[in-house]
Amino acid sequence: MREVLAALLTGFIFGLGLCISSMSDPAVVQGFLDIAGDWNPTLLFVMAGGVVVTFIGYRLVLPRGRPLWAPKFSLPAATAIDAPLLSGAAIFGIGWGLAGYCPGPAVLSLASGRTQVAIFVLSMLAGMIVVRWMRTQRSATMPPKPA
């Protein structure tokens, strides 16, 4: 229950950050990606603010050994820079450039009640489901890949 409360609060703070920084506006995001046009560096300030705070914050939190309200830190185990990582990132980048939506701002923009945002989010969820489904098919027919 406490983990649910922490998630609600941090999701809310995350959402406020996206709105205040204008990452909730796809035109601003595409303005950053358009380096040959009228370049808008806004996203750079968001990234810088986010990474500096997280870099320092993680260094204070992670050495404590365990989180306050959960038994352990759940950190990604994968370390390999492999084909799925790079091809996935490239595919994501193409979609991000086309529409100016990455997953956070897209989900948040559902609050606007616009049908077009719902179309994007439903398509995004469908894309995620396809990959998750393919993964279960593969793990059902092949032995698990050593990490």
Added chain:
Amino acid sequence: MHPYVLATIGGVLIGASAVLLMAFSGRIAGISGIVGGLLPPKPADDWAWRAAFVLGLVLAPLSLALLTGSDRIGAPTVGPAVLVAAGLLVGMGTALGGGCTSGHGICGMSRLSPRSIAAVITFMAAAMLTVFVARHVI
């Protein structure tokens, strides 16, 4: 306030959210991963906190609208056909690559994860190239 000041304040809030989620629950604030765990074919057992995070995310602009009169949400810049294609690409790409702008971009880069740094360089380059082709070539 100047847009860059607001952008920096927004970024600090996003970072604070990521740090608090790690401090309290030990989780990475990666939106694609959090949402992915809610989906079939096998939703994660710990779906409750994931759903709560998504709820918090959506409540933020609604609260801003109540307090200030504006939800600060911009309109889509492209039509429905492009939104469908882009949505599918974003969904498949983030699931395949294990993260998006938040998970790899904010959390992974802050952990100095070589995997995340490689992902960020790749998706930034792909996105810039896509916008270049869409706006200046086609």
